[in-house]
Amino acid sequence: MSDKSTILPIASDHGGFRMKAFLISKLKEAGYSVLDFGTFSEESVDYPDFIHPLASAIDKGVYPFGIIMCGSGNGAQITANKYAGVRAGLCWTVEQAQLTRLHNNANIISIPGRFVDFELGWEMVQVFLNTPFEGGRHQQRVEKISHKL
Numbered sequence: 001m002s003d004k005s006t007i008l009p010i011a012s013d014h015g016g017f018r019m020k021a022f023l024i025s026k027l028k029e030a031g032y033s034v035l036d037f038g039t040f041s042e043e044s045v046d047y048p049d050f051i052h053p054l055a056s057a058i059d060k061g062v063y064p065f066g067i068i069m070c071g072s073g074n075g076a077q078i079t080a081n082k083y084a085g086v087r088a089g090l091c092w093t094v095e096q097a098q099l100t101r102l103h104n105n106a107n108i109i110s111i112p113g114r115f116v117d118f119e120l121g122w123e124m125v126q127v128f129l130n131t132p133f134e135g136g137r138h139q140q141r142v143e144k145i146s147h148k149l
């Protein structure tokens with residue numbers, strides 16, 4: 001679970017820019033310290049340029065949790081999951097956001113900025129940040145994720 005005293009990094013491409021701006025204002029209102037990794041306008045950009053820096057910082061343990069988005073949420077999530085220490089869950093319902101914490105111990109939430117409305121995005125972020133990992137049988141499953149054949 002996230003603690004408001006830690007910095008929360010957030011990143012998007014142009015497809016997630018509006019959602020990112022909305023989430024930053026809600027997070028600040030709620031008392032979080034947010035670090036915006038960009039992008040900073042709706043001008044077309046390449047999502048890996050903004051997702052890699054955030055995912056790399058999560059991988060190195062600089063921040064415990066992060067929030068990313070692009071138009072579909074897929075490009076952002078695929079990029080972030082290149083890092084061994086990242087578990088980025090693509091979420092489009094509140095239940096998905098809850099389950100990716102409970103079962104996957106996800107440390108990044110990826111949001112499809114063009115497919116969910118702002119309020120749902122904010123609800124998912126709150127649930128993501130406030131749901132603990134369940135552990136138990138899910139612990140060994142999460143450990144096996146990095147066991148490639």
Ligand code: RB5
Nearest residue numbers: 015070071072073074075
């Ligand atoms: C940008 O047009 C779009 O491709 C991007 O935001 C994302 O959906 C990629 O997965």
